[in-house]
Amino acid sequence: MAASSVATTVSTAAASASTVATGAAAGAKAAGGAAAPPKLNSTAFFFEYDVILLFVVGLFVLLALPRMIARFMRSSEWFAGCFFHSVKIPRPSKFTTYPGGSGLSFSEKMVSSRADVESVYSRSEDMHTVNMAVGSGAPKNPPAYIPSWASLFPTGAKVLSTKIRPGYSLGVVVLMMGYLAVYMYSALFDVNLFTSPARLGDIAVSQMPTLYVLATKNNVLGTLIGKGYEKLNSLHRFVGRLVVGAVNLHALAYFAKWSQTGSISEHLEPNIICGVVALGCMDVLWLFSLSAVRQTYYNLFYVSHVVAGIAVLVFTAYHMPFAVTYMEIAGALYGFDRLVRLIQTRITTAHLHAMPELGATCIQVPSVNAGWRAGQHVRLRVLSTGMGPLGWTESHPFTIASVSKHPSEEGLVLMVKKAGDWTTSLYGIAQEPDAGEGSSGSRRVKVMLTGPFGGPGHAVVTSYSGAMLVSGGSGITYALATAQEILQKSAEGASRSRVVELVWSVTDPAGLKPLLPLFAQLLVDAQTTYTSLRISVFYTRAITSPDVLKTFERLPLGLTLTPGRPRLQKLLEGVADRTAGSGGVDGMTGVVVGVCGPPALGDEVGRVVRRLDPKRRKAVGGVELHSEYVFALLRRSFADGCP
Structure with a gap:
C-alpha cells in the first residue's frame, strides 16, 4: 500500500507540474519571445501533495472503520476513555472477597498486606477448592468481534511487524520511507535549489499541519485509526526532522544567494x-528534543516546546502569505487539543501509600472512579511543597492500575515506581502519613489529573475468546487493569473471554508480597464468572537466602511463583490450547496478547506471537498483539509531542 501511494503521488505531482510548465511555455511563445523556464505554482502543487496525503490517511481510516463501527455500536463506548468523572456504583452480591480482604479498597489491600499477609497464606487453603477449568455459562450480551487485519492476513502481518530496531517495525519503516520518497520528490522536482530555494520553505510549510496533528495528545488522526498519540510519536519525530532540515536548507540557500550579490x-x-525568528524557533524545537536534553532537562524541553511551537505558527504566517492557511490549520489542531485537555483536567485529593517491597508509591483518588479504559494512562501533577521548589510544575504519565466503575474498588489507582528525583520525592511524601484518626497510614495531597490518554483504541479486549497479559516490573499496572476489566465484564455477561493468563516478570520475589491480596481477590472474582484466570509470577534475581521464599510456601490456587524468565512460547501455546477447547460463543474470536514492560520484553513477546504454530493460530481464530508503553514509571526516552 505504501509503494502504491508513493507511485500515485509521484505521477499526480508530475502531471500537475507538467501542466503548469506547458502553460507557461505556451504563453511565452504567444508573446513572441524566447521560451521562459517553467515556473511551478507552489499553491496548487503543494495543495495536491497534501490532498494525496489525506487520501493515504483515508485508506488507514477505512481499514479501521469496521472496528470503529463495531465498538461504537454500544452506547457505553461513546464516551468511554474520554473524561474522568465519578458515578455511584452499587456493590453486586455476586462479587465476593477473599478471606481477610473484606471491606478493603484497592490500595488498602496492597498496603495492608505488609501487616497481615501471613493470614492470607494461612487461609489460602480455602481457595484450593476453586475449579480452575474453563468456566461454564455463556455471555448474555457479548461485544461484537471484528478480526484485525493481522488475524486475517497473518503472513503479511508477521513480515510487517518484524522489528528493525526498538520501536520501529518493518511496516513503520516502509511507511516512513514512502513518505520520505514523496517528500524528496516534491522538494527536488524540476527546481534549482541554489537559484530558487523557496521550494524548500514551501514544502516545510505544507507539512506543518501533519507535524502538529501527530504531536497533539488528543490526536484527531489517532482517534480515527484507533492509535494513541504515544504510538504515533515516532512519525511525529520523523516528520519534524524533515521539516527542520528543509527550513534550514531553505534559509542557508537564501543567505548564500544574498551574500553573492551584496550584504x-x-x-x-x-x-x-519573521522568517529568521521562525527558523530559530524550529531549531530550538529540534535541539531541545534531543534525547540527551529531554532525559536530563525535561522541564526545559517542555517549556521550549510550548513557547517555540506557538511562536513558529505566528512568525511563519507573517513570513509569507502562502503559509497563512497552513498555520491556521496547525493552530486550530493545537488549540483543539489544548481545549480538550483543559476539559479533561481535574484538581482533587489523592491518598498516598508507600510500598517498600516494590519501591513504589500507591496513589488512590477516591473522587474519580469512572471514565477510563484499561490500558490508558493519566498525566499527574502533585500540588505539594514536598515535591521541591519546582516539583509541582512537573507533569508525568502513569498507567492506571484499576478498572473504571469497579464495584469493589475505590477510585482511580496508580502505582508510581521510584525512578528519578520527582518519583523519589513522591515516595518520601508517602512515607510521612497524615496525623489524626482515620488516616489509615496514608498521606493526603492535592493532585491535578489530566486525561485519560492512549489505550487499546478501537480494539475491545473483552471481545476475544482468550487473553494473555504479559508485564514486566511496573508494567503490572496494565495487566491488573485489563484483567479486572475482563472479569468485571464477564460478571455482567458482557465478555467473550473464557481464558485469561496473567504473566508478571519481576526481579525480586518480595515484589509479590504487596500484590498478593489483590491477586487473591482477582482469583476469587473469577470463580463467579465463566472466565478462567491464571496468574504466573516469575522472579529473575537469585535469592540470597531460602528464608525469602518461606512466606510463599502456600499460595492461592491459580497463582504460581517460579524462578527464571517466563517461557512465553510455552505459555502462549497453553493459552491457545485452553481457548480452543473452551467452546466459545459463536466460535472462536481470537486471542489477544497484551504486553507492557521494557522494550526487550515487548520485542520478545512479538517474536513469540510471530512464531506461534499456524494450526494453533487458526484454531483460536487468530492471535493479535497489543503493545503498551510503560507509563507506571518516569520515562523520557521519547518526545512527548506538544506538551
Whole structure:
C-alpha cells in the first residue's frame, strides 16, 4: 500500500507540474519571445501533495472503520476513555472477597498486606477448592468481534511487524520511507535549489499541519485509526526532522544567494526577519528534543516546546502569505487539543501509600472512579511543597492500575515506581502519613489529573475468546487493569473471554508480597464468572537466602511463583490450547496478547506471537498483539509531542 501511494503521488505531482510548465511555455511563445523556464505554482502543487496525503490517511481510516463501527455500536463506548468523572456504583452480591480482604479498597489491600499477609497464606487453603477449568455459562450480551487485519492476513502481518530496531517495525519503516520518497520528490522536482530555494520553505510549510496533528495528545488522526498519540510519536519525530532540515536548507540557500550579490542585511525586511525568528524557533524545537536534553532537562524541553511551537505558527504566517492557511490549520489542531485537555483536567485529593517491597508509591483518588479504559494512562501533577521548589510544575504519565466503575474498588489507582528525583520525592511524601484518626497510614495531597490518554483504541479486549497479559516490573499496572476489566465484564455477561493468563516478570520475589491480596481477590472474582484466570509470577534475581521464599510456601490456587524468565512460547501455546477447547460463543474470536514492560520484553513477546504454530493460530481464530508503553514509571526516552 505504501509503494502504491508513493507511485500515485509521484505521477499526480508530475502531471500537475507538467501542466503548469506547458502553460507557461505556451504563453511565452504567444508573446513572441524566447521560451521562459517553467515556473511551478507552489499553491496548487503543494495543495495536491497534501490532498494525496489525506487520501493515504483515508485508506488507514477505512481499514479501521469496521472496528470503529463495531465498538461504537454500544452506547457505553461513546464516551468511554474520554473524561474522568465519578458515578455511584452499587456493590453486586455476586462479587465476593477473599478471606481477610473484606471491606478493603484497592490500595488498602496492597498496603495492608505488609501487616497481615501471613493470614492470607494461612487461609489460602480455602481457595484450593476453586475449579480452575474453563468456566461454564455463556455471555448474555457479548461485544461484537471484528478480526484485525493481522488475524486475517497473518503472513503479511508477521513480515510487517518484524522489528528493525526498538520501536520501529518493518511496516513503520516502509511507511516512513514512502513518505520520505514523496517528500524528496516534491522538494527536488524540476527546481534549482541554489537559484530558487523557496521550494524548500514551501514544502516545510505544507507539512506543518501533519507535524502538529501527530504531536497533539488528543490526536484527531489517532482517534480515527484507533492509535494513541504515544504510538504515533515516532512519525511525529520523523516528520519534524524533515521539516527542520528543509527550513534550514531553505534559509542557508537564501543567505548564500544574498551574500553573492551584496550584504545579507540589505534583504532583512520585516517578513524576512519573521522568517529568521521562525527558523530559530524550529531549531530550538529540534535541539531541545534531543534525547540527551529531554532525559536530563525535561522541564526545559517542555517549556521550549510550548513557547517555540506557538511562536513558529505566528512568525511563519507573517513570513509569507502562502503559509497563512497552513498555520491556521496547525493552530486550530493545537488549540483543539489544548481545549480538550483543559476539559479533561481535574484538581482533587489523592491518598498516598508507600510500598517498600516494590519501591513504589500507591496513589488512590477516591473522587474519580469512572471514565477510563484499561490500558490508558493519566498525566499527574502533585500540588505539594514536598515535591521541591519546582516539583509541582512537573507533569508525568502513569498507567492506571484499576478498572473504571469497579464495584469493589475505590477510585482511580496508580502505582508510581521510584525512578528519578520527582518519583523519589513522591515516595518520601508517602512515607510521612497524615496525623489524626482515620488516616489509615496514608498521606493526603492535592493532585491535578489530566486525561485519560492512549489505550487499546478501537480494539475491545473483552471481545476475544482468550487473553494473555504479559508485564514486566511496573508494567503490572496494565495487566491488573485489563484483567479486572475482563472479569468485571464477564460478571455482567458482557465478555467473550473464557481464558485469561496473567504473566508478571519481576526481579525480586518480595515484589509479590504487596500484590498478593489483590491477586487473591482477582482469583476469587473469577470463580463467579465463566472466565478462567491464571496468574504466573516469575522472579529473575537469585535469592540470597531460602528464608525469602518461606512466606510463599502456600499460595492461592491459580497463582504460581517460579524462578527464571517466563517461557512465553510455552505459555502462549497453553493459552491457545485452553481457548480452543473452551467452546466459545459463536466460535472462536481470537486471542489477544497484551504486553507492557521494557522494550526487550515487548520485542520478545512479538517474536513469540510471530512464531506461534499456524494450526494453533487458526484454531483460536487468530492471535493479535497489543503493545503498551510503560507509563507506571518516569520515562523520557521519547518526545512527548506538544506538551
